[in-house]
Amino acid sequence: MAKKNKTAITPTREEDYSQWYQEVVKASDLAENSPVRGCMVIKPWGYALWENIMHDMDAMFKETGVRNAYFPLFIPLSYLEKEAEHVDGFAKECAVVTHHKLEKGKDGKLVPAGELAEPLIVRPTSETIIGESMSKWTSSYRDLPILLNQWANVVRWEMRTRMFLRTSEFLWQEGHTAHATKVEAQERTSQMLDIYAEFVEKHLAMPVIRGQKTESERFPGADDTICIEAMMQDKRALQAGTSHFLGQNFAKGSDIKFQNEEGQEAYAWTTSWGTSTRMIGGMIMVHSDDDGLIVPPRVAPAHVVIMPIIKKGGDNTQVIESANLLKKALKANSFHGRKVEVEIDSRDIGGARGWDWVKKGIPVRIELGPRDIANNCVFMARRDTNEKKSMDRDDFINNICDILDNIQDSLFQRALQFREDHTFSIDSKEEFYALFKKAKGYENGAFVNSHWCGSRECEEKIKKDLSVTIRCIPFDSPMEEGTCICCGNASSKRVLFAKAY
Amino acid sequence: MAKKNKTAITPTREEDYSQWYQEVVKASDLAENSPVRGCMVIKPWGYALWENIMHDMDAMFKETGVRNAYFPLFIPLSYLEKEAEHVDGFAKECAVVTHHKLEKGKDGKLVPAGELAEPLIVRPTSETIIGESMSKWTSSYRDLPILLNQWANVVRWEMRTRMFLRTSEFLWQEGHTAHATKVEAQERTSQMLDIYAEFVEKHLAMPVIRGQKTESERFPGADDTICIEAMMQDKRALQAGTSHFLGQNFAKGSDIKFQNEEGQEAYAWTTSWGTSTRMIGGMIMVHSDDDGLIVPPRVAPAHVVIMPIIKKGGDNTQVIESANLLKKALKANSFHGRKVEVEIDSRDIGGARGWDWVKKGIPVRIELGPRDIANNCVFMARRDTNEKKSMDRDDFINNICDILDNIQDSLFQRALQFREDHTFSIDSKEEFYALFKKAKGYENGAFVNSHWCGSRECEEKIKKDLSVTIRCIPFDSPMEEGTCICCGNASSKRVLFAKAY
Structure with missing residues (x-):
């Protein structure tokens, strides 16, 4: 292990979220x-x-x-x-x-x-x-x-x-x-x-909130703009798609x-209606960690990298051949309508090889040496959980799609849990202001469901005071009596407030 | 039949090839x-x-x-x-x-x-x-x-x-x-x-000649440019791809x-190396006729159109349902890795309906009326040969891929035959000049294999005199003694001359 107590990406998310993002893009x-x-x-x-x-x-x-x-x-x-x-x-x-x-x-x-x-x-x-x-x-x-x-x-x-x-x-x-x-x-x-x-949740594994934009956030010329909003790891919202x-x-x-x-x-x-390469930015910010990118299997350019253990100067024919056979067996599987895509990386560059693939976010890494081959095993590492274990080779081949589905699902669940942990219903103006006033860097606030009277003045004031906007009026926000978080006037619905990209 | 003795496209190829092309693009x-x-x-x-x-x-x-x-x-x-x-x-x-x-x-x-x-x-x-x-x-x-x-x-x-x-x-x-x-x-x-x-021949059904460009036709900065050249119906050459x-x-x-x-x-x-939407222009000019576009099945946006025979004011439920079932059965087939694509056109606009699809070049048209349904038949028309016949419905469904392959092949063979019919080996300068001097419009000459001494002067002279260029030195042009078609000096190989797009 080349960098045991260090992370592959410097700075970490906590140290400088914005710079971390740039480094992840570069390193991946x-x-x-x-x-x-x-x-x-x-x-x-x-x-x-x-x-x-x-x-x-x-x-x-x-x-x-x-x-x-x-x-x-x-x-x-x-x-x-x-x-x-x-x-x-x-x-x-x-x-x-x-x-x-x-x-x-x-x-x-x-x-x-x-x-x-x-x-x-x-x-x-x-x-x-x-x-x-x-x-x-x-x-x-x-x-x-x-x-x-x-x-x-x-x-x-x-x-x-x-x-x-x-x-x-x-x-x-x-x-x-x-x-x-x-x-x-x-x-x-x-x-x-x-x-x-559906695409963003199932393919990019990013949970989203569906809702309606307020009049002031509406697309110019639209009678109605609806959108999906996702929470990034700095707790800011990213609009991942709009329909007008x-x-x-x-x-x-x-x-x-x-x-x-x-x-x-x-x-x-x-x-x-439109979406853009911005979704990729969102995907990076939702899933990646201090070791680099994590790509959900359903959109991953490749699913598995096989790294044969190469002996310098030795005869590596067997291990290379075994890697090729493993690749072929894996590629025979179809994962959601796409072949399981496999890379073989035979570079003799030490620990940097594994780290390269960690940083690229490939879902599964396989190490394959002579002993694994003798035991009909593979040594597998999951990018999402960092779980590492030896597996029976045939079991691995037969279950590759399940493993990938499990990774896909766990990424979604983790992101959902994260969003739930950082979503609050707030009814006190002081609390609302306090939360967003201390928001900065990695701790960029939260998703806050609060009552709003519907006036453009209150929306503007909050935006001006806190750089916080109404991301949407969630479709599933229930009718409920309350008072506007800004002016105290009557309100019948909570809306979603957050800082946004 | 709305337009029995007329063609769908005016002017015809013979009348004005260039205008015919524009009209085909529009009508299709x-x-x-x-x-x-x-x-x-x-x-x-x-x-x-x-x-x-x-x-x-x-x-x-x-x-x-x-x-x-x-x-x-x-x-x-x-x-x-x-x-x-x-x-x-x-x-x-x-x-x-x-x-x-x-x-x-x-x-x-x-x-x-x-x-x-x-x-x-x-x-x-x-x-x-x-x-x-x-x-x-x-x-x-x-x-x-x-x-x-x-x-x-x-x-x-x-x-x-x-x-x-x-x-x-x-x-x-x-x-x-x-x-x-x-x-x-x-x-x-x-x-x-x-x-x-391979792509142009197998997918676009356009036979090509592979060869090397002369130094003066080479891509600027290249040591070698090789290309594929196809013959259009006006006998001019179109370069369909180059590799440098x-x-x-x-x-x-x-x-x-x-x-x-x-x-x-x-x-x-x-x-x-590059290819472009120009290939579509080539495809149009190789296959289409005076009734409009003809699209080779392997690249066709849709393979079959089903036109249910609709009775004004009558009950058309049965025929619509039968069309939907036929579409479903056809789509279950895979044609070279793509689903068989089927359109249903239920518009009640008389003969214009069939002509629309002729002009769009869809490979197969199906008419489906109550009598066809009663007899478990379909009435099929092939765009390439204009062959029309009643077929057993199950036979049609089971053989759709063979029918499409047959159309694909017949388009290629027809284009190949056309090229062979209009390719000549010429050794006399008078003959060479006479052929290209009378070339105009639809009769834009031919592919001519003639000897060339290798000098830029002769190449330039022919270009200046006749607007004819050396399309390529075909890879399969055999070594053979001869004399340059222009200057009469010794030559060891024939090259391909033609007017070009």
Whole structure:
């Protein structure tokens, strides 16, 4: 053991949570900062994770009739002007293309040339251009519903960036649907949030709270925004997905009209919903520890690493062969529709080899030496519990999916327990303020369910005083008489307060 | 039959091949031009095709150890200056980001603001930035090989665009690998071209000719460029994929160095290889006819459409139910690792319904009426041969994969026959010039195997006189004595001449 009394990641979560996060990303080989401001390079281990996320979510979308399409990277500037909300929302942070070539200047250096008549914006979302297409494609009720999704890169010029959590370019999916009736659009809004919640809980092993945003936290132009919120280990909330019911607002802005069954012209009812590589940031912060990343098996790029014990200068044929056979036997198993993925790491680099895989968060590590082979055993270590034990080789092969399911489940249960341990119902303003005032670093507060009168003033005051926001009005928050945590006026429901990413 | 003596697409291939192509893309619902200059909207039917292509190719890449990663959309201008070839190649046609926000100008209109210290280029390829990462990631021979691929959007500011064939933004994959030895890099270059050839022939049903580019057609900076070339129905060639052996040139430019097993510092040997949505353009032009698109089953978004015969005002429960059962039975089959995909189209719009699916190129159409159900039959039409017949329902279900394989094969054979019918060996300069001089429109010449002395002058002269280029020096071109088709000097090999896209 190379580093017995030390952790693999410095600083630890307690010492500096924010720096710990950056170090985990780096040590796990998920991604690194790129030479381009605010952008990241997603390395193979990180991108494979994203591929698994895309694959699984995409299948869930398609199951409900959604189809993928692709819209242009560029948005004409005039499109942004069409929607007042867009101007306010995105104009302050967008990449603007003004020229279409480079020429050598007087000093021989390249300079932009070929100025465009109309500048183009690199899409911060494809909303406006998808709206235009929907308008073109919709003439009769028979053309509805339109159920579209796009997996793509988008750009928002962020000043302070953090890998996965906030980057100037990020990868995401945005869904846009248009319906003939209000009810159908509302149902779709809920259906997509349910898919997000199911995916995040079952695949990323992150428990979430489903709820409605308050009016001030709503997506601009939406009649209703619903979301899922997860607790990070510093007790801050991360919004892991949102779904918007846009009423007829967006259809009016984009002129999405159709003739209904009665032959009358009507505006469509639309929805939109999105998730991004930010989910990976959330996953890291929910599960990882002071030794590095922990990846839930259902999205892990690989499930098992086999590390044959190599003798320098010796004959390692048998152990390498045995490792290959073990890999083959494991890969014959299907884990939730994906092959069990196995890496063999034969590098002769001492204890650093095992630590590399700890830091990468692979669910199961196997050591395999001549004695194990003689006894038909494998020496197994679980990343989640750090449990290590010798196992019968055949038992291991036959039970690999159960082991992985058990890891998946234990990660979820641990995160759920953590959230429950740090969620409080508070009715006293003093207590509420005291809790959040001392919140900092790793101890960034808690999830607090408190009564709120519904006024924007109280919401604003708490935000201003404590940097605490109403994350959502949880769907399962019961009707209950109480008094607003801020002003003391009557309230009928508790809402979820927390500091947020 | 709504349009018995007419074709679904106007004009026909013979009347105006170029316009026919645009109409096929439109009528098939694959894509449409977007309001953004030179960019297209890829509609669900077209994007599903691309998804299938990505899925299948990606599996082939990964089988050889390649891993996907993601690099930033933006390239700092200074990176382009580092590589002289890049300046010449891409500077004339790139999107330049110069500002990072918009502000309201004096007249209230939005104008670019927040000028960047260094302009950013929207990636025309990620080559330079991947090179920089490889340089960072490579210190020892143990770090090699690095086998990377990226699926992404890229931008080249094209002045004349055609959907799929040439658009300012397009989707592609670019592979980049770095190796410790020359031989390994050369083998990888060939291996990837073999994968392209196998994919294009087996999945897109397009026969290709594999060969080497001449020095003047080589990728800038490559020691060797190899390619696959396919014949379109106008007898022009389309390059469907290229693979480049870059020697140590790229490693020297990007400083990709490593310590070899002997402890000496050495430059890596690199390769790169790419294919794009252009392949879809090729697929359209190889297989489609005057009634619209024909999609090879292995990449088809859906394989079968079931059209229940609906009686206006009648009770259609039975026929709808029977269609649903048929769909379910068909979907239980796996066709080359993908479910058999089935659409049900119950629209009551007369003959236009069938024509819609003809134009979309779905491999098999099924009509299902009460009489078919009573007789346990289906009425089947094949898109490739236009064969129509009644079939026993169970036979159809049990043989669906064979039927699809047969369609796939017949499309390939037909294209191969077509290419053979339009490929000639020509030894007389007069004949060569006569053939290509009369080439225009649909009759755009032929594939011509002729001797070439190897001089750039002859290559240039033919290009200038006839707009005909050497597509490649086919790998299977035998050594054979002859005289150059242009200058009459001695030659030892025939090369492939054609007009090209």
